[in-house]
Amino acid sequence: MKLFTRFAHWTGDALGTPLAFILSLLSVAVWAVFGPVFQYSDTWQLIINTSTTVVTFWMIFLLQATQNRDTRAIQKKLDELIRSNEEARNDLIGLEKKE
Numbered sequence: 001m002k003l004f005t006r007f008a009h010w011t012g013d014a015l016g017t018p019l020a021f022i023l024s025l026l027s028v029a030v031w032a033v034f035g036p037v038f039q040y041s042d043t044w045q046l047i048i049n050t051s052t053t054v055v056t057f058w059m060i061f062l063l064q065a066t067q068n069r070d071t072r073a074i075q076k077k078l079d080e081l082i083r084s085n086e087e088a089r090n091d092l093i094g095l096e097k098k099e
Contacts, residue, residue, distance in 0.1 A: 005069065012066040015059070 014020060031048050038044040075096065082088045 004065070008062045008065040009069070011062050 028048070031044075035044060079093050082090055082093055
């Protein structure tokens, strides 16, 4: 589990950069340049469709794992702030688990 968490964190950091966006643009540009070479065949189209589908499928899980981890960390910090303040209403702690 730790390995997946580290991988998800690293991937989220790496793919959330301008360089990653530029690389994705370059990938699509290279694919487009090869269109005439492959006469815009079904295989040529299948390459980009399959690639983007697989990458999107993986990214959903990685981004969801990163989002869940960040949300849990924020929630724990907020709960700790509520507990540390005597005037705060601590009946709201754990509200996300209540109906």
